[in-house]
Amino acid sequence: MWHLYQFALCPFSRKVRLLLGEKGVGYEPVREYPWERRDEFLDMNPAGQTPVMVHGERATLLVDSVAICEYFEETVEKAAMLNGTAADRAEIRRLVTWFDTQFYRDITAPLLQERMEKRIISRAAPDARLLREAMKAAVAHLDYIDYLLDHRSWLAGSTMSLADLAAAAQISVADYLGGIDWKSHDQAKRWYVGMKSRPTFRPLLAERMQGIGPPPDYEKLDV
């Protein structure tokens, strides 16, 4: 049995969980707060970040969400998420990096810092200016998603791919933390409601981070 070290609002763990769900890979979630810097966790991953996956007494240890997704894409045929030609796969991977890096840096990371870490770790007040900047960045990112969907059915092409899972993972955490305003982004919203409706997404949306509640529309499926 696989164990997945993660916490409810880790966007990279959510990407992995969406992939495992689509592929039908069973796992036991283990709650890990990376900011506690537990010695046992740092032994597994010196980078100190979730997600980490372990199978059978550390016979197999998988660290880093990109490495984990590639691993299951290579070993489980069901629900291939890196489809098409080598160039198609390059476009999927470009967008995975885009959401893992740019979206995370501009939106998810500042929201997690201001609305999660400051509430449950340092007990400080959030910085209103940083929150405004993150929400402004979210508008630009939703514009880009609208633009991609002008030309394609899914973010990276004609079929659902790891790019859609990476994007939905980041957006769902930003949405939980009140950072997403769907106004004037009908295309992006329709795509995201489609992602939210997937059976693999429902359990994630039902989870709560202790001490922090999501806005009322977070789980809703009507466009």
Place this chain on the structure above:
Amino acid sequence: MWHLYQFALCPFSRKVRLLLGEKGVGYEPVREYPWERRDEFLDMNPAGQTPVMVHGERATLLVDSVAICEYFEETVEKAAMLNGTAADRAEIRRLVTWFDTQFYRDITAPLLQERMEKRIISRAAPDARLLREAMKAAVAHLDYIDYLLDHRSWLAGSTMSLADLAAAAQISVADYLGGIDWKSHDQAKRWYVGMKSRPTFRPLLAERMQGIGPPPDYEKLDV
């Protein structure tokens, strides 16, 4: 013919160039300074970062160093750099992320900011405290490389892999900017001299960034 948009001290372009060299893929380098934010470059990559590769009037456009490396690993059999079992490949990819992300964030990025951007863009004096912190972080990273080499011939296992190329690319830029002190890191140094000696590495070491020279030992091959 492939065109590679890059600049001499871009560590991610260096990783790609090392891979292309090992695989014997020919390309024309095109100098691109991402901080100039040229419209034509942003059209190719909205993230505004090097490297980007283009083949034949944009028939194929590859963006992001991870996507580019996976593309050539998939399409060119020679000099496979993601070898072994799925778990071995996960370990290689973990270390690529480690050097691309942690090493870059702690060492290469602050050195590039303080010793390159401040000299050629903002013409400000470098911040001595940030430089000291980067050099302290470099010692910890060299310790980790020593630790890996205690157990393995190469960073990710028994054969050279993309992890070695990613590490050598970051280290070579940090070394150019005077951020690496090899004292008490004989194992890491021996490994790096081995990397430097490769025919694919020599042309990179011969390049200079306008206005910034490397330290005297930068190109030397004696341990």
